[in-house]
Amino acid sequence: MADQLAAVVALRELADQLEDAAVENALRAEWSWMDVAAALGVTRQAVHKKHLARAARAGIELRRRNG
Amino acid sequence: MAELTLPRQLRATGQRAIAEARARRAGSVEAEHVLLAILARPAEPAAELLANVGLDYATLTTALDAERARSLGAAGISPPTTASLATTPRIASPGWGASVRDALGNADKPAAKNGRPGALEIELVDAILGAELGTVPRALGLVGLDRGTLRVALHSQQVLRS
Numbered sequence: 001m002a003d004q005l006a007a008v009v010a011l012r013e014l015a016d017q018l019e020d021a022a023v024e025n026a027l028r029a030e031w032s033w034m035d036v037a038a039a040l041g042v043t044r045q046a047v048h049k050k051h052l053a054r055a056a057r058a059g060i061e062l063r064r065r066n067g
Numbered sequence: 068m069a070e071l072t073l074p075r076q077l078r079a080t081g082q083r084a085i086a087e088a089r090a091r092r093a094g095s096v097e098a099e100h101v102l103l104a105i106l107a108r109p110a111e112p113a114a115e116l117l118a119n120v121g122l123d124y125a126t127l128t129t130a131l132d133a134e135r136a137r138s139l140g141a142a143g144i145s146p147p148t149t150a151s152l153a154t155t156p157r158i159a160s161p162g163w164g165a166s167v168r169d170a171l172g173n174a175d176k177p178a179a180k181n182g183r184p185g186a187l188e189i190e191l192v193d194a195i196l197g198a199e200l201g202t203v204p205r206a207l208g209l210v211g212l213d214r215g216t217l218r219v220a221l222h223s224q225q226v227l228r229s
Contacts, residue, residue: 002205003138003141004139004141006134006205007138007140007141007142010095010138010139010142011139012148013093013094014144016150017152018152019154020092020154020157052159054154054155054156054158064120
């Protein structure tokens with residue numbers, strides 16, 4: 001029982017880390033915010049809010065891909 | 068989630084715990100990050116007392132890695148490589164997690180007012196080690212460290228040092 005519950009904790013953390021890496025990789029590959037959002041099954045606003053500052057910090061060129 | 072204001076004596080430790088959580092890309096600052104922050108300063112009283120009975124920064128890091136591998140393994144997943152998760156860190160600092168709030172609530176604050184250096188930090192560590200469930204007790208158990216023994220050493224040696 002404890003292992004199952006701990007797995008939930010570890011998977012949540014891993015999912016967050018995977019999302020950060022996957023979104024950054026997609027943006028570097030010139031995916032649009034719209035496409036990233038659609039692939040994640042969330043709104044563009046949601047993915048934008050969560051990742052925009054980090055993407056800007058990473059130096060990813062965003063100006064032409066705001067759609 | 069409500070803001071958490073740390074006692075003045077713990078603020079520097081709190082800042083280091085946030086740094087530990089960020090370095091591990093954790094979504095929140097948990098008890099294991101506080102413990103890592105404390106163990107990262109081996110000359111401080113709490114870290115010295117724990118090192119005497121086998122718990123230091125490297126041991127806790129190993130224990131946490133083992134705990135993560137076991138937890139993911141329970142879901143049929145192998146821990147991914149660090150390289151596959153490489154990314155730019157988030158901007159915002161992680162917030163305080165429930166395990167830190169619980170430990171602060173359970174720390175024996177009257178006992179910390181004994182004038183010994185690092186007394187409140189020692190009581191906070193005692194409260195972290197007193198938790199029966201969660202990442203820290205699981206991790207310590209996986210490397211064969213008994214929390215009861217650690218807690219006894221924490222206090223018995225405190226008395227000897229006074």
